[in-house]
Amino acid sequence: MTEVAEAAAWTGSDDPFGAAIRAGRGPLWLREEDGRRHPLEVERWCGPADAADRRMLRRCAGPVLDVGCGPGRLVAELLDRGVPALGVDLAEASVRRTRGLGAAAVCRSVFAPLPGEGRWRTVLLADGNLGIGGDPARLFARVARLLAPGGLLLVEVEPADLDERIMVRVEDVQGRQGVPFEWARLGAAAAARHAGQAGFTLRERWDERGRSFVALRAGH
Template sequence: MIADFSHGLRGNPCALRRTDGVLIRLPVRRWHAPARGADRWLLDRCTGPTLDLGCGPGRLVTALAERGLPALGVDISADAVERTLFRGGTALRRDALGRLPAEGRWSHVLLADGNIGIGGDPAQLLRRAKVLLRPKGTVLLELDPIGGLWRGAGRLEASGVVGP
């Protein structure tokens, strides 16, 4: 449902309202823009085949491909995969915790944009990333100083519309 709700919201303010009432602004504009700024830190450390878990609309996958690096985005959202492909990136609609191509052979696994939360268990996701990597591969993790871990239900809010 999130993919359907967020479709077409590029450029519009979007937030997640947690069940405890806390409102977390979501950087939708950043996710849909070309890679830049802080993204460069992650991209500059990718020197070989890279797997972007939770690739969203594919800004990092596309930037890596433009640098001539093999990169694959993985997202559970059909809309995200479609947007990545439209941008010229390569992506598969899959669960990051399920079977993925080239397991054990990736140089890097990217977890950007809060994707450490995929599956609701960061430790499990990091163990999964380790299985995906070749020996001496790296997990490149972007953490946001929003205020720690949270797990629960929430509603997306954008342009005066509140999701289910």
């Protein structure tokens, strides 16, 4: 049921997320049941890779799988660097925009069968995508199966020390909302702890322009 709800949140033709991605701008939020809102940085995602992105991407060895690739800026930047990469995203609008940049992407859940399973040298979980499915342990275990032995997982985490599961809806400036779905928000310590249960080892942690990242090495 979680995957069905999450797919519905990102894939409708008139959903707030799809509309924002097609327009290339927000504002857009994830709204919790208690009313708290977390901004989604649509303009940044629809723009070119920035300094924080490039610092993360310098660590990538190809081929790279970008999970939750959004409008495709990271996949496009990797291809410009000559690094083979594929994006995967549930949102049809995101996949279309990624392909419009000349990059490759598939419209699919990360939990569905994917090309190259067990052969990816790097997997990306940027822009809050560690929250996918609302179950970090399950997501880390899935990524471990996607990576080649000794592969690298690069994760953008919350700057704060968080480890929470929340129910959210995508909401636009006019108050229109998508369907509810489960999400997660983790800081670096929580991410490393959950990743360790899937056989990952924390190799590096850094901050750049208000964003926080960790690099995790697969143990198999």
